[in-house]
Amino acid sequence: MIHLRGITKRFGDYPALHGIDLDVAPGEFIALLGPSGSGKTTLLRIIAGLEFQDSGTVLLGGDDVSRTPVADRHVGFVFQHYALFRHMTVADNVAFGLSVRRGKGRLPKAARRARAEELLRLVQLEGLGPRYPGQLSGGQRQRVALARALAIEPRLLLLDEPFGALDAKVRKDLRRWLRDLHKAMGLTSIFVTHDQEEALELADRVVVMNQGRIEQVGAPDAVYMNPETPFVSHFVGETNRLPAPGGEIHFRPHEITLAADGAEALLVDNVFRKGAVWRAEGLLEGSGQFVELDLPSSGDAPQLGQTIRFHPHRARMFNAAGDHTQGETR
Amino acid sequence: MLPGFGLSFGFTLAWLTLIVLIPLATIFLKAAGLGWAEFVEVGFSERAMAAYQLSFGTAAAAGLVNVVFGLVVAWVLVRYDFPGKQVVSALVDLPFALPTAVAGIALTALYAPQGWIGQFLEPLGIKVAFTWIGITIALVFIGLPFVVRSVEPVLADLGRDVEEAAATLGATRWQTFTQVIFPAIGPALLTGFALAFARGVGEYGSVIFISGNMPGRTEIAPLLIVTQLEQYAYAGATAIAVVMMLASFAVLLLINLIQAASRRRMGA
Amino acid sequence: MSTRATTESPIMRAVLITVALVFLGFFLLLPLLAVFSEALREGAGPFLDALHTPDALAAIRLTLLIAAISVPLNMVFGIAASWAITKFQFPGKALLITLIDLPFSVSPVVSGLIFVLLFGANGLFGAWLAEHDLKIIFAVPGIVLATVFITFPFVARELIPLMLEQGKDDEEAAISLGASGWQTFWHVTLPNIRWGLLYGVLLCNARAMGEFGAVSVVSGHIRGETNTMPLHVEILYNEYDFVGAFAVASLLALLALVTLVAKTVLEWRFGLHAGARH
Numbered sequence: 001m002i003h004l005r006g007i008t009k010r011f012g013d014y015p016a017l018h019g020i021d022l023d024v025a026p027g028e029f030i031a032l033l034g035p036s037g038s039g040k041t042t043l044l045r046i047i048a049g050l051e052f053q054d055s056g057t058v059l060l061g062g063d064d065v066s067r068t069p070v071a072d073r074h075v076g077f078v079f080q081h082y083a084l085f086r087h088m089t090v091a092d093n094v095a096f097g098l099s100v101r102r103g104k105g106r107l108p109k110a111a112r113r114a115r116a117e118e119l120l121r122l123v124q125l126e127g128l129g130p131r132y133p134g135q136l137s138g139g140q141r142q143r144v145a146l147a148r149a150l151a152i153e154p155r156l157l158l159l160d161e162p163f164g165a166l167d168a169k170v171r172k173d174l175r176r177w178l179r180d181l182h183k184a185m186g187l188t189s190i191f192v193t194h195d196q197e198e199a200l201e202l203a204d205r206v207v208v209m210n211q212g213r214i215e216q217v218g219a220p221d222a223v224y225m226n227p228e229t230p231f232v233s234h235f236v237g238e239t240n241r242l243p244a245p246g247g248e249i250h251f252r253p254h255e256i257t258l259a260a261d262g263a264e265a266l267l268v269d270n271v272f273r274k275g276a277v278w279r280a281e282g283l284l285e286g287s288g289q290f291v292e293l294d295l296p297s298s299g300d301a302p303q304l305g306q307t308i309r310f311h312p313h314r315a316r317m318f319n320a321a322g323d324h325t326q327g328e329t330r
Numbered sequence: 331m332l333p334g335f336g337l338s339f340g341f342t343l344a345w346l347t348l349i350v351l352i353p354l355a356t357i358f359l360k361a362a363g364l365g366w367a368e369f370v371e372v373g374f375s376e377r378a379m380a381a382y383q384l385s386f387g388t389a390a391a392a393g394l395v396n397v398v399f400g401l402v403v404a405w406v407l408v409r410y411d412f413p414g415k416q417v418v419s420a421l422v423d424l425p426f427a428l429p430t431a432v433a434g435i436a437l438t439a440l441y442a443p444q445g446w447i448g449q450f451l452e453p454l455g456i457k458v459a460f461t462w463i464g465i466t467i468a469l470v471f472i473g474l475p476f477v478v479r480s481v482e483p484v485l486a487d488l489g490r491d492v493e494e495a496a497a498t499l500g501a502t503r504w505q506t507f508t509q510v511i512f513p514a515i516g517p518a519l520l521t522g523f524a525l526a527f528a529r530g531v532g533e534y535g536s537v538i539f540i541s542g543n544m545p546g547r548t549e550i551a552p553l554l555i556v557t558q559l560e561q562y563a564y565a566g567a568t569a570i571a572v573v574m575m576l577a578s579f580a581v582l583l584l585i586n587l588i589q590a591a592s593r594r595r596m597g598a
Numbered sequence: 599m600s601t602r603a604t605t606e607s608p609i610m611r612a613v614l615i616t617v618a619l620v621f622l623g624f625f626l627l628l629p630l631l632a633v634f635s636e637a638l639r640e641g642a643g644p645f646l647d648a649l650h651t652p653d654a655l656a657a658i659r660l661t662l663l664i665a666a667i668s669v670p671l672n673m674v675f676g677i678a679a680s681w682a683i684t685k686f687q688f689p690g691k692a693l694l695i696t697l698i699d700l701p702f703s704v705s706p707v708v709s710g711l712i713f714v715l716l717f718g719a720n721g722l723f724g725a726w727l728a729e730h731d732l733k734i735i736f737a738v739p740g741i742v743l744a745t746v747f748i749t750f751p752f753v754a755r756e757l758i759p760l761m762l763e764q765g766k767d768d769e770e771a772a773i774s775l776g777a778s779g780w781q782t783f784w785h786v787t788l789p790n791i792r793w794g795l796l797y798g799v800l801l802c803n804a805r806a807m808g809e810f811g812a813v814s815v816v817s818g819h820i821r822g823e824t825n826t827m828p829l830h831v832e833i834l835y836n837e838y839d840f841v842g843a844f845a846v847a848s849l850l851a852l853l854a855l856v857t858l859v860a861k862t863v864l865e866w867r868f869g870l871h872a873g874a875r876h
Contacts, residue, residue, distance in 0.1 A: 050494050070497045077498040083491035086596055087513040097499030100509070132596040145495075152499055332769050333779035338682040342694070345675050349747055350700055353712040356722060360715050399621045406618040410611055418619070420862040424626050426801070427854035427861075429808025430706075431828040432847040435835050436629035439636050439844075446632060447624075471625050503606065532705025535810035535828065539835065552707040556815060559711065564720060571708045578703055 001026040001188050002047065002156065007056035009042055016042045017212045019056070029182050030190045031203035035235065039212040040192045041160055047190065048158050049073045061155055076154030080161040082145040084133040090144050091116045091129030097152035119147040122181075139170040146178075150185070157182075159191035163198065175202055196236045200224060208232050230318045240291045242284075242312075247319040251312035253279070254294040262309035266291055268302050278302060361572040364565055373569030377545055378554060382573065385551040388462055389530030392469030393477075393523045400477030400522060401515075407478070408485045422478050425471055430535025437468050438539040460542030465550065468536040473526030480522030484515050517589050524585040528578045633851045637844035648834075648845035656822040657830035657846065660738070664813075664826060665806040668745040672802055673795070676753025681787075683754075684761035685769065695758070701750045710744050710815025717743075736818030741826065744812040749802045756798030756870070757791060764790055793868040797861065804857040808850055 007020040017039045024030050032040040045051040047058060049070030057066045065073055085093050092099075094116040098107055107115065120126055123143040133141055142162065149157060162178070163171040179202050182189050193199050199206045200220040208215045208223060208231070216228045227233035233250045234241075242249040242264075254277070265285040272279055277294040280302045284291055293310065295302060302308060361369060372378070406412075407419050425433065441448045441458040451458055458464045488511065496506040534552040542548045549557075551574050558567040606614070638645050648654065679698060683691060701709065715721050717734040727734060734740045768790060772782040788795075810828040817824040819833065827846055834843035864870050 048498060050498070070494070071500050071502060073498075074500070075498060077495065079491045079495055081489065081491060083489060083495040085492060085496075085510055085514075087516075087592075096496070096501070096509075100496070100499065100501040100505045134596045148495075148499065332685050332766060332773060332782070334681060334783070335686045335688075338678040339686070339688070342675065342679040342682050345678075346694075346697060349743075350697065350750060353716055353747065354700065354704070356715050357708070357712050399617070402614055403618045403622060406615050409605075410615055412615055416862070418622060420858050421622060421626050423858055423861065424630065424854065427804045427808075427857045428630070429810060429828045429831075429847075429850045429854070431810040431831050432633060432808070432850045432854075433629060435831065435843055435847060436632045436636075439632045439840075440628055446628065467625075471629065474625060528703055532708065533811075534705065534707045534814075539832075552705050552811065555705075555707050555711060559714060559815060562720070564715065567711055568715065571705070571711050574705060575708060578705075582703060 001028070001061060002190075003057075003059040004043075004047070005057045005059070007043065007046060007053045007058070009039075009046065009051065009053050015212055017046075017053070020212075020214060022207060022214065022217070024188065024190065026188050027186055028188055029179070029202060029204045031199035031206045032190060032192045032209060033194070033196060033199040033206050033236070034209035035194060037211070038209040040194075040207075040209045043209070044158050044160055044190060044192050047156070048075050048077050050077070074152065074155055076149030076152060076157040078142075078145050078149050078157070078159040078162055080164050082133070082141045082165075084141055084144055084148075086133055088132075089129060090120070090125065090131050090133065090136070093133065093144055094119050094129075094147045094151050096148060101152075115151060116147075119151055120144075122150070123147045137170075138166050139174055142166065142174060146181075155188070157187050157189040159189065161193060162191055163193075163195075171198075178202070200236070206236075208236060210235070227316065233316060233318070238292060240289075240293075240312075242289060242291075243287060244317060247317055249312070249315045249317050251315035253292045255312055255314040256293055256310045257313045258295070258308065258310050260309055262311040264291075264310055264312075266293060266308045266310065268304055268306045268308060271302050271304065273297065273301075280308060357568055357571055357575075360564070360568045364569060368565060369569050369572075372563070372566040373573050375566075377549070378551070378566075378570050378573070380546045381549050381551040381554040381570070382577075384462060384465070384548065385531050385574070386577070388465045388469055388550075389473075389527045389533075391466045392473050392530050393527040395466070395470050396473045396477040396526050397519055397523050400474055401481055401519060403474075404478045404481040404485055408482055423475050425473075425475050430472070430533070431539075433471055433536040434468065434539035437464070437471060437536065441467065441540060459540050460544075460548060462548065464540040464542075465537050465548065468540050469526075469530040469533060472533050472536055473530050476525040476529060477519065477522030480518045480525065481515055484518040488514050517592060520585055520588065524582055528582055531574060531578055630851060630855075633844055633847050636840060637848040639844075640841055644841050645845045645848075648839070648842035649849070651842075653821050653825065654830060654842070654846055657825045657827045658849070660741075660823075660825065661807050661827040663738070664741055664745050665803055667742050668749060668806050669799060669803050671746055672749050672753050673799055675750070676755075676757050676798060676802075677791075677795070679754040680757035680761050681783075683758055685766050698754050699751050701747055706748060706809065706811025707815055709747050709812040713740055713743050713747070713816050735816050736820065736824060738824065740816035741813050741824060744816045745806050745809055748809050748812050749805045752802035752805065753795065753798035756794050756801070760791055760794040760870070761787075793864055794870055797864045797868075797870050800857055800860055800864070804854060807853060 002022070002024040004020055004022040007017055008015075009017040020043060032043060034040045042051060046053050049065065049068060053066070057064055059065070060073065060075070085096065088096070091113065095112045098112040098115060101107070117129060120129055123146055125140060125143055125147070128136065128140065133144065136144065163174060166174065175198065191202070200223075203220060205217060206220050206223045207217050210231045216223055216232045223232060224237050227236060227250070230248065230250065233239050238253055239250045240253060266280065267282045267285060268280045269282040270280070274294065276297060278297050278301050280293045280295060282291065283289065285307070293308065364372070403422065407415065407422075438445070438459055440446045441464055443449070443452045443457075443459065445459070448459060458467060492510060492514070493506050496510045501509065532552055534550075534556075537550055538553055541550060541553070543553055551570060555567045555570050558564075558570065683695065714735055717723055717727060717740065719728070719735070721735070734743070768786050769782050772786045777785070808828055810832070813826055814829055814832070817826065817829055819825060819829055821833070825833065827850055831843050831847045831850070834846065
């Protein structure tokens with residue numbers, strides 16, 4: 001469906017992307033995950049044609065669109081702040097892509113209206129066509145933006161931080177709804193997010209990006225359980241780090257076994273409930289390293305000042321160069 | 331609760347009443363004292379009608395010129411970078427800062443038949459100074475910043491993402507401009523036009539030097555007021571002033587109503 | 599790299615920039631150049647001579663005097679009005695703001711006329727003033743009144759949005775710490791608004807010194823007595839003393855340039871904005 005080869009992009013002196021290669025299969029739901037400045041939005045905009053790469057090629061469904069302007073790419077794009085046309089009704093917003101179409105593909109007005117109504121039904125905004133975007137809630141606007149992007153029957157749907165501007169509750173509902181829509185319509189979609197939870201929950205595959213490079217591509221489970229670089233280990237999920245000869249050992253707060261003879265000892269200086277578990281934080285005896293542990297909350301809460309002895313039962317070792325050397329299980 | 335409300339509010343109201351409200355009320359009082367028949371006779375005399383026509387016509391023409399070029403100037407200042415942009419931006423406010431009489435004699439020096447520009451237009455048969463064209467040019471000068479400064483912030487505020495959205499939906503640049511950008515800045519353009527128009531109708535200093543001041547031909551309404559005053563024709567001056575003020579207020583009110591209606595409609 | 603759909607082609611850009619610059623060149627820059635060029639047409643000697651006449655000097659003095667009276671008056675008013683409007687809630691606030699703006703929508707000539715109707719020989723108070731041997735119209739007080747009216751909204755117009763944006767937290771904090779109203783104003787509010795105040799005063803002053811229409815109606819054009827600089831420009835021009843007229847005009851143009859530079863500096867440094875209405 002999409003093949004990116006050697007995409008590079010500089011903004012002045014600032015290198016935004018260093019040679020990105022990525023393949024996306026039809027029907028996939030892909031998350032571009034990374035911190036701000038990682039190049040994820042730039043990559044999305046290059047795929048859309050809103051920016052042009054300095055070198056490399058973009059293949060879309062077999063066509064080389066590397067130099068094709070955005071208007072001719074036929075790609076749906078949902079903007080972070082919706083970018084709705086404030087002076088147009090919701091229906092006119094949705095029908096915009098149809099009304100600017102020229103040539104023989106142009107639908108008569110009645111057909112465009114019908115199509116807009118149909119799309120509004122699809123995004124569950126039936127009857128809101130005559131309203132203006134200013135009269136809608138954030139979640140409703142987001143769905144209008146989506147309907148508008150879908151109106152042109154895009155071969156690819158791109159979403160830039162689609163839930164970034166919404167409050168937590170709406171975000172959660174909309175996430176599930178988008179996932180269902182993607183499946184039901186058989187779309188190929190790529191979305192950008194800095195929220196790892198969002199990426200892991202929604203995507204078929206997660207592309208973790210950092211400083212203009214792809215750190216790891218994989219299924220959410222793989223990225224979470226087997227991070228290939230210290231960055232991924234740190235950025236996706238919570239991670240404790242222990243210095244080790246020649247590198248670092250990374251383990252998740254829950255990847256531990258409590259044992260009286262455990263190799264590590266945590267002096268607890270803060271305890272709180274984190275959902276279904278107790279979270280205990282403090283410094284390790286000896287190394288003085290800060291560590292967070294998850295303990296089953298069926299037991300009593302750990303006490304402040306208490307020493308918890310444990311050892312990681314599952315951990316990853318990264319050498320000093322940041323390469324993944326082995327996933328060890330103790 | 332902060333102190334000083336009584337003092338500041340009282341002083342504001344008293345000073346406003348003394349300096350603005352009472353003097354302005356006087357003119358309406360005086361006009362009311364004329365009686366309807368006399369008011370119509372002096373306020374809508376043939377000479378007065380010609381002056382209104384000229385003042386409103388040239389103010390509208392200048393406003394339209396400024397809508398077109400003011401939009402281009404605002405666009406260029408907001409969207410593009412070029413050397414000397416800051417200076418150009420500061421220069422746009424010149425008509426706000428330059429005394430109108432200075433602008434008046436300078437424009438006359440340029441457009442008089444022997445002037446810098448006039449000498450090239452004269453052989454072409456184009457007379458600018460002492461015609462309605464000259465008046466319009468003076469009003470273009472006076473009105474330009476109103477349009478530029480009204481449009482600039484709205485254009486700067488208009489997110490690039492909206493234009494990008496139009497592009498991803500297949501719109502050409504021209505379609506994006508006419509269907510997305512122009513409707514968004516339309517209200518600001520209208521405001522700019524109205525402000526420039528209202529100012530132009532009442533403008534005096536920059537116009538009287540270039541206009542030639544021929545009664546019935548190039549005599550603007552404010553000048554007619556002055557002429558009437560010089561002839562101690564207070565009734566005429568008052569009636570003309572009231573007609574002008576009411577017309578200007580009506581235009582501003584109309585525009586405010588249109589804007590409020592469109593804001594309400596869009597739920598913003 | 600051109601992105602055709604989200605910006606204009608380089609050619610289109612160049613065309614638009616050229617159109618804007620040519621337009622501004624013809625309508626703004628050329629008139630400005632014409633003022634100085636005409637003033638210096640016969641060299642520096644006649645230019646300086648024209649400024650050195652007693653009438654010109656009297657006009658300069660009068661203009662400075664008018665500004666020195668009317669600008670502080672409007673400054674005090676502007677501060678009081680914006681304090682009342684931004685620190686308190688009261689019914690009719692929107693109406694009050696509209697009324698303060700009113701002089702912007704009145705023709706300068708009408709602004710002069712209203713004072714003639716009030717204080718002129720045939721005006722409402724004309725007889726009473728004559729009885730007490732007081733002169734307002736065709737005298738300095740009339741010019742001051744007209745100027746105050748014309749420049750009435752300037753300071754308030756700049757301060758209201760600025761003080762609205764700053765809120766009243768600082769003042770409430772000061773009062774809660776035991777400061778009196780005046781102490782709060784001098785030590786908290788005034789330092790917060792000083793650059794905005796200066797900005798408003800600058801624009802107010804430029805207009806006060808340059809006002810023509812309103813002043814023309816009330817002044818009576820008495821040379822050496824009630825002639826401000828803009829009026830003097832008109833008189834010299836009508837007497838075909840073009841060098842003299844443009845010489846005085848060039849001083850006013852310099853004032854305008856200084857105002858523009860100071861205004862631009864304030865905008866850069868303090869992020870102040872002028873509204874579209876002046």
